[in-house]
Amino acid sequence: MAYTPQFYPGSTSVGINRRKHMSGNLEKLRDIPEADVVAIMGHRAPGADYSSTHPPLKEMGEPDCPIRQIVTPTAGAAAGDRVRYSQWTDSMYFAPAIPYWRSYWGAINCKGCDPGTLSGRQIIEARERDIEAYTKAQYDSEMTDVALCSMRGCTVHGHSLRLEENGMQFDMLSRTEMGADGNVYGIKDQVGIPLDRKINLGKPMSEAEAKKRTTIFRADGVPMCGKVGARKYDEAVDALHHMWELRSKWGFRPE
Amino acid sequence: MVTTSDTESIQVEITPSRYLMPATAQRLLNEIFGNGGIIRITIHGPNLPRSVPYGPGRGAPIAENRDLLIEVAGQAFELCVKVGRIRLELENETFLPGLKAACERALPFTFQMKRGKFFHTRQTITDYAKYGKVEDTRILGLIDPRAKKDRMAVLSEVQVTIDDKEER
Numbered sequence: 001m002a003y004t005p006q007f008y009p010g011s012t013s014v015g016i017n018r019r020k021h022m023s024g025n026l027e028k029l030r031d032i033p034e035a036d037v038v039a040i041m042g043h044r045a046p047g048a049d050y051s052s053t054h055p056p057l058k059e060m061g062e063p064d065c066p067i068r069q070i071v072t073p074t075a076g077a078a079a080g081d082r083v084r085y086s087q088w089t090d091s092m093y094f095a096p097a098i099p100y101w102r103s104y105w106g107a108i109n110c111k112g113c114d115p116g117t118l119s120g121r122q123i124i125e126a127r128e129r130d131i132e133a134y135t136k137a138q139y140d141s142e143m144t145d146v147a148l149c150s151m152r153g154c155t156v157h158g159h160s161l162r163l164e165e166n167g168m169q170f171d172m173l174s175r176t177e178m179g180a181d182g183n184v185y186g187i188k189d190q191v192g193i194p195l196d197r198k199i200n201l202g203k204p205m206s207e208a209e210a211k212k213r214t215t216i217f218r219a220d221g222v223p224m225c226g227k228v229g230a231r232k233y234d235e236a237v238d239a240l241h242h243m244w245e246l247r248s249k250w251g252f253r254p255e
Numbered sequence: 256m257v258t259t260s261d262t263e264s265i266q267v268e269i270t271p272s273r274y275l276m277p278a279t280a281q282r283l284l285n286e287i288f289g290n291g292g293i294i295r296i297t298i299h300g301p302n303l304p305r306s307v308p309y310g311p312g313r314g315a316p317i318a319e320n321r322d323l324l325i326e327v328a329g330q331a332f333e334l335c336v337k338v339g340r341i342r343l344e345l346e347n348e349t350f351l352p353g354l355k356a357a358c359e360r361a362l363p364f365t366f367q368m369k370r371g372k373f374f375h376t377r378q379t380i381t382d383y384a385k386y387g388k389v390e391d392t393r394i395l396g397l398i399d400p401r402a403k404k405d406r407m408a409v410l411s412e413v414q415v416t417i418d419d420k421e422e423r
Contacts, residue, residue, distance in 0.1 A: 161301060161339075162273055162274055164274045165276050165364075172302065172320075177319070192307040192315055
């Protein structure tokens with residue numbers, strides 16, 4: 001029987017969503033044009049050439065190395081692109097993704113990337129044309145709700161603050177705005193430099209929808225222990241206790 | 256048994272469940288003012304800079320954070336923060352039910368109202384370093400200790416003082 005990775009335990013909706021994020025088996029909710037994603041990232045003008053740090057690998061004449069023969073380089077690495085980043089901030093108010101799960105998604109599903117997890121933000125670094133593809137995948141999938149998640153290269157605070165009146169995550173630099181038509185528009189790139197046009201990111205999720213798709217355990221949403229008052233805790237807690245036990249007791253081996 | 260006097264001033268903190276847009280903040284503050292009995296009041300929330308403070312886009316203007324003028328009790332002033340919390344001191348407890356009703360009228364969502372002590376009564380070292388000896392003790396607790404001195408805006412019945420010369 002073929003092995004199927006299990007990724008994450010638990011039968012709560014959050015556990016199921018976490019498994020979806022890690023497996024990369026995500027629903028596509030929107031299709032933001034590649035040029036728009038590139039504009040929001042702000043590293044190069046849409047259509048401009050990629051800057052490079054070395055010549056294409058084919059021209060470089062690589063050394064005879066068995067690992068290089070086994071591993072196919074990504075498109076960005078083969079072309080010698082610069083390493084660029086995209087950084088996300090997800091609201092604690094039931095955003096679909098959280099920094100750890102963006103990192104798990106990146107580490108498991110994205111080749112040649114370097115995810116960095118912080119308390120309120122999550123950064124992925126990769127070769128430029130690779131990171132553009134990974135960022136577009138994040139934008140288009142259910143990992144992102146355009147009101148509760150936004151790409152922020154700097155001044156990321158907002159994830160732990162209350163939402164604004166219109167349901168948007170607070171942003172000191174106002175990189176996104178809620179339009180009169182109910183769509184969210186990107187008006188600045190990820191570091192706060194105004195764009196030459198407004199980018200339509202689509203409609204945000206309703207509160208119920210965000211709670212359905214979230215990967216955040218919350219006492220006022222889905223608690224980590226599972227159903228309140230149930231005879232048995234959810235498997236996620238059992239697994240967590242098990243890992244804690246292994247780390248605490250047998251991780252400590254003074255010899 | 257401890258008995259409390261209903262003639263002493265009380266301090267209240269109002270925390271709406273969302274950050275307020277300038278129009279809602281103006282409506283709420285005017286409702287609170289209409290209720291009367293205010294000795295002092297301060298608004299609190301995250302800073303709204305006028306230009307990107309750091310990063311690759313440093314210095315780029317943030318047009319959305321400029322000219323956020325609101326008019327409260329006939330006095331116009333510019334918001335420098337996203338209003339998230341209001342702390343005030345009332346003359347006595349009799350104004351409290353009216354305050355709650357004012358918040359219910361002005362806010363389209365839930366809010367929390369807490370009684371407690373929110374303004375300090377003695378000068379801190381920061382207060383002293385910035386302002387010297389503060390004569391009017393009502394100002395204590397209204398000043399953001401981390402704000403620059405020229406950023407302070409104090410509204411009183413006499414005049415409005417807004418010292419905000421530099422664009423940041």
